[in-house]
Amino acid sequence: MPNLGFSPDRIRVVMEDNCWSNVGREGGEQKLSLGDGCDTVYTAAHELGHSLGFFHTHTRHDRNEFIRVNRRNIDQAHLADFLPKTRAINHNYDVPFDFGSIMLYESTAFSKNRKPTMVPKDKNYIYTLGSPFISFYDIQMINLHYNCTGTILFNYGKFHHIGQMFIPDRCKPDFSAKCENGGFPHPRNCSRCICPGGYGGRLCNERVRNSLYFALFNKSAVEDRQFSLRDELEADSIRRTFKDRLGKLGFRPADDYEMCNYWIKAPQGKRIEVKLLSFQPDIVGVSGCKYDGVEIKTQADQRRTGYRFVVFPLTFCSPHAVNTVLVSNSNIVPIITYNSLFQSTERMRTQGIRRATPPAHVWNQFADDYKLSSRLDSGRRRKKARQPVWAHRSYPTID
Secondary structure, eight states: OOOGGGOSSEEEEEOOSSEEEOSSOOSSEEEEEEOTTOOSHHHHHHHHHHHHTOOOGGGSTTGGGTEEEOGGGBOGGGGGGGOOOOTTTOOOTTOOOOTTOTTSOOTTTTBSSSSOSEEESSGGGTTTSSOSSOOHHHHHHHHHHTTSSOOSEEEOSSTTOEEEEEOOOSSOGGGSOOOOTTOEEETTEEEEEEOOTTEESTTSOEEOOOOHHHHHHOEEEETTEEOOTTSOEEOOSSOEEEEEEESOSSOOOOSSOEEEEEEEEOOTTOEEEEEEEEEEOOOOOOGGGOSEEEEEOOSSOTTSOOEEEOSSTTSSSOTTOTTOEEEOSSSEEEEEEEESSSOEEEEEEEEEEOOSSOOOOBOSSOOTTOOOOSOOOTTSOOOOOOOOTTOSSOOOOOO
């Protein structure tokens, strides 16, 4: 290991009270705390995001275009944590708002009455907030911020401070991969692409290949007929039931997720309707679909995180997911299932439909002031405030 004493700027991970980090590079050594209750991969990734320069996604200067903050539901002591930044200090490099960002609070964060403190304007994203995964747009923004792609102006360590030096492209267009579906050339290997969720291969034009574990233990069927892992599921005019079973029986908590990737494909010119029919097992979930869920990518921007639903019915995370109907914007719908606890099973109905414009997605019994009847995730402690060197107030961090 290198001697950190020779590194002028560095992050020291400590175990102090709660989970916290200052925002951006301060110069010299700075602390990142992972105290009791902060021992998950996504908590560490969230705090490291702060150290590298990320503000919370729900405090972006453009957040009001995407979410509605319910001030009346927020604990008064934490109102400041929901104030949007100004354009002067928050630069997002034209990267769109992502409801699946690892830097976004869950919908009930700091609630005083168990009701949502934030509601996305696209309400199908209500359970995506508080994601345990680093999103594609998180990766793209950090690459832009540190000039790994070399397509922006040079900056000096923080999102809110932009300098004037131009850095040429690291991956020259004539010699780089021609990425599809919104991917971009990998800065360390320009012949390959970094791909949005659900897309894989060298050029992001293939389905993500599932692991050998998936082949051995996952049970997927279309109308009780096993289909090849090398094939995509075709969606024609006939309604077909798609069932996915993931994981092993018994309670097996783990930091790593078992994941399956599918493509539902319809003929060119058609769109795909997906209806969620049922989920098992029936146990209590948590906000953000942190432990298990299904992600369905029917949205127009495939770089964004898809709509996520927990695979437990009638629970804190997704009480209204059953009977939700989604309609795609294209003839391909990536579906990603994941869990880190029990064996889970979900059933969906797919159908190819001909429609010029997809309708608004349909929630089953969903209202703007969606009432959550369960408690906040008690497995995670709230963070105490830390004072960034450049601000007059602190930015507590939660995963």
